[in-house]
Amino acid sequence: MSKQDDRKIILGIAGLGTVGAGVVKIIEKHKALIAARAGCPVEIKAVSARDRSRDRGVDLSAYDWVDNAVDLAEEGSGVNLVVELIGGSDGPALALARKALGRGIGFVTANKALIATHGKELAVLAEETGAPLKFEAAVAGGIPIIKALREGLAGNAIESVRGILNGTCNYILTRMEHEGLAFDDVLKDAQQLGYAEADPTFDIDGIDTAHKTAILATLAFGTEPDIENLPTEGIRNIAPVDIEYAKELGYRIKLLGVTQQTAEGIETRVHPAMVPTRAAIANVMGPTNAVVVNGDAVGQTVYEGAGAGEGPTASAVMGDILDVARGAEGPRLGVPATSLKPSNPVPVVKHRGTYYIRLRVNDQPGVMADITKVLAEENVSIESMLQRGSASDGGVYIVLTTHETVEASVAATLDRFTTLQCVLETPTMLRIEA
Structure with missing residues (x-):
């Protein structure tokens, strides 16, 4: 037999909540189909969770139970691919990721907080050791x-x-x-x-x-x-x-x-x-x-x-497992981790766009003049305006949308609106996305 024929994916699954149980169910239900698509057998060896006694709707008796999830990545565990479904940006999830990737063991996760917080560190580690790092299930559930x-x-x-x-x-x-x-x-x-x-x-x-x-x-x-x-x-x-x-x-x-x-x-x-x-x-x-x-x-x-749920999220996890089995790997975060640029985010006050603003004001003469004066002085141009009804206390809604402007001007406008005596409550602002 060739070396490829000898390959086998041996999983350690950390976290047996809705998604973890879903992964076990898919593997048990579609074992032959998964092996055919992966090009090699995919088997679960060990599982880990906080509560052994909980009924998860799936028989786990055939698998080794590991109390400390990090031990799934220990030498001698027999596991060559860890699936982390614990959650959280730190704690056992991070410790398991560091251990697995540091030893060159593949790591599949549905943990968005972990990747958003420690993604670069983990990608650097994975690329140094050659370990796969996959996280399809971390964003938008079953959508690839x-x-x-x-x-x-x-x-x-x-x-x-x-x-x-x-x-x-x-x-x-x-x-x-x-x-x-x-x-x-x-x-x-x-x-x-x-x-x-x-x-x-x-x-x-x-x-x-x-x-x-x-x-x-x-x-x-x-x-x-x-x-x-x-x-x-x-x-x-x-x-x-x-x-x-x-x-x-x-x-x-x-x-x-x-x-x-x-x-x-x-x-x-x-x-x-x-x-x-x-x-x-x-x-x-x-x-x-x-x-x-x-x-x-x-x-x-x-x-x-x-975007969530047992089936869709477990489906995304399985897609990653099969990618690892097929040897599909590249830069873990799209480009080599060491070449990632600092984010240098544009401050939101520099955003240019159009806006919806809702005001609740006294129903009295001069209100519109006060409002339009503020808008003109802050260089915010009105595209449309609505005025609706009169409340029992005399308040009415004025709703306007703006032409394109910079958010700093809108923020200044809102601040000034709150100081007007005619404005009865904090203004509401929503950005308009074309």
């Missing part, structure tokens, strides 16, 4: 966006990447739009249905999306992952009235992760945005994810699918 950027679009200079990268937020915004519900009410339902965690901060404040966006920025532009300097806003302050005005103006509100090349440099940011309803990404509903990539040669490409 990492492979698209690292391989399929490798001949393009990437111009921009925009994505709906958190299913929880997209589910909440979809229900707010379709049912006219308030954010807090939909969040409670999402928690009961399992779309949102008991502590939803990671999702609704944009942190999850920020980790994923940092990874996409690295792959798109060859910069070091930089989660620390990534401007991040969530969806807590989106009100039903903004959903309604967006619809009237021809937009839909989505939480986006954006990274793009501009005249100032590379902008990377996470925030809710008004997206034209004609855009493909505006029509992605519920817990679905979507990513739009613009490349100089290919133009626009759109990727849509399930």
Whole structure:
């Protein structure tokens, strides 16, 4: 037999939650198909998790149980590919990654926080030892966006990447739009249905999306992952009235992760945005994810699918395992890790774009003069303006959209609006993404 014929992928799986159990199920269900596609057998030797007694819906009795996940990468473990599904940017996940890659053992992970925080360090280590490092499941679940950027679009200079990268937020915004519900009410339902965690901060404040966006920025532009300097806003302050005005103006509100090349440099940011309803990404509903990539040669490409869950995420993990089995490897972060450029992010105040601004003001003469005076002095030009109704306390909504301007001017305008006596509450601002 040839050396290739003798090859075998022997897995150690750390983390047996929803995704870990899903990987075990896929391997057991499709063992012959996986071996045929991998070109060699793929077998599980050992598993590790915090609780041995938990029922995971799959029989684990055939596998060695390892209490300390890091021991999966120890010499003598028999494992030649570690699958990390523990989560977290530090702790046992990082220790296991360092151990495995340092010993030249392949490492597959679904851990976006780990890659966004320590991606360069781990890629340098992997390239030094020759160990595979794969993380398709870390971004957008079952959508193969990492492979698209690292391989399929490798001949393009990437111009921009925009994505709906958190299913929880997209589910909440979809229900707010379709049912006219308030954010807090939909969040409670999402928690009961399992779309949102008991502590939803990671999702609704944009942190999850920020980790994923940092990874996409690295792959798109060859910069070091930089989660620390990534401007991040969530969806807590989106009100039903903004959903309604967006619809009237021809937009839909989505939480986006954006990274793009501009005249100032590379902008990377996470925030809710008004997206034209004609855009493909505006029509992605519920817990679905979507990513739009613009490349100089290919133009626009759109990727849509399930962003989380047992099947989609386990599917992405399996894709990485098969890539390792086939010997598919290149620069782990798209370019050699040592050649990654500092991110040098463009400050968000330098962003040039168009904006939606909603004010609640007293219904009295002179209000419009006060507002337009501030806009003129801050060099913000109005594209459209709406005024709706009179509340019982005399307040009315004024909604305007701007022509293209710099965000610093918009920020200064908002600050000045808050000092006007006619303005009854903190103004709302949303960026408009073309």
